[in-house]
Amino acid sequence: MTHGFHPRRPRRTTLAALTAGALAAAAAAAGPVTGLVDEDPLESPKPALSPAPPAPVAPAAPVEPSPGRYSPVRYRDSRALGVPSAGLLVRGTRLPARGALFATWDPILRRTPNRRWRRHGTDDLVRMLIAVARRYAVREPGELPMLIGDLSRPRGGDFGVAYGIVGHSTHQNGLDADVYYPRTDRRLSAPRTAAQVDRRLAQRLVDLFVAAGAEKVLVGPNLDLRGPPGVVVPYPNHDNHLHVRIPG
Ligand SMILES: [Zn+2]
Known part of the structure; x- marks a missing residue:
């Protein structure tokens, strides 16, 4: 039983494959960055397949991470x-x-x-x-x-x-x-x-x-x-x- 936690291999993604809209969505979804972020770059939105659909509207930054997305570490001076x-x-x-x-x-x-x-x-x-x-x-x-x-x-x-x-x-x-x-x-x-x-x-x-x-x-x-x-x-x-x- 794996519980779906197998480490994933990096998926090759070129910037050219990303639409401007997808980049904006990724930036918005990433939320605030404080200190070292333990985020999974593989969880970024998938690049659009060609032909590129209309650019999606960037969503508001989520308060809580959506399922499958990892919270950043908010480092404090402990x-x-x-x-x-x-x-x-x-x-x-x-x-x-x-x-x-x-x-x-x-x-x-x-x-x-x-x-x-x-x-x-x-x-x-x-x-x-x-x-x-x-x-x-x-x-x-x-x-x-x-x-x-x-x-x-x-x-x-x-x-x-x-x-x-x-x-x-x-x-x-x-x-x-x-x-x-x-x-x-x-x-x-x-x-x-x-x-x-x-x-x-x-x-x-x-x-x-x-x-x-x-x-x-x-x-x-x-x-x-x-x-x-x-x-x-x-x-x-x-x-x-x-x-x-x-x-x-
Ligand atoms: Zn112990």
């Missing part, structure tokens, strides 16, 4: 206060529900996407997640997008049992994120057991987070995932996801 186990998040940056190269997973409802109030981090954390998702897609073409779980709440603070999960003793100041290991059966959902984890792809993710500058990558003790000692650390209850922490 600040992590305190420590991950007792902290707050100021001006948190929200990870979009999904992007061209990543999806989000709600570990309580066991569905994608994750709820928005569980997807806030510092701007640096969101940048790292998206950068690693892109590098993963480059290194592992044809694989499903990276599946991201909880970050922090919009203003940080406690993210423990009251919010549905046992094990989030941290995730309080926007520096932590969970990323689910790819599954051997290529389903875009969280593995339930270590046996469902594709260890080669899981190691790829670990390597990419280390290379991107992660401070810690907690990994499942039953997966034999490797990395620099003190950075990649086996930790209980991490056999279906890795936990990445960035420097504060």
Whole structure:
């Protein structure tokens, strides 16, 4: 089951193939651009077939993205206060529900996407997640997008049992994120057991987070995932996801 999330290959489109109207529609539909935009250029309107029909009227910029279109990341100058186990998040940056190269997973409802109030981090954390998702897609073409779980709440603070999960003793100041290991059966959902984890792809993710500058990558003790000692650390209850922490 693919859930329709296969990364798509770039579709070659020449500017000449686009009518002026289609370009205007694309510009209007793209909406405001703030900072790095995690948009899918493949979601732009298709070029008109020849003979070109009358130029469409450019629609008003949508408030919410239409189905199939990805929200831009609205980066804010975020600040992590305190420590991950007792902290707050100021001006948190929200990870979009999904992007061209990543999806989000709600570990309580066991569905994608994750709820928005569980997807806030510092701007640096969101940048790292998206950068690693892109590098993963480059290194592992044809694989499903990276599946991201909880970050922090919009203003940080406690993210423990009251919010549905046992094990989030941290995730309080926007520096932590969970990323689910790819599954051997290529389903875009969280593995339930270590046996469902594709260890080669899981190691790829670990390597990419280390290379991107992660401070810690907690990994499942039953997966034999490797990395620099003190950075990649086996930790209980991490056999279906890795936990990445960035420097504060
Ligand atoms: Zn975690």
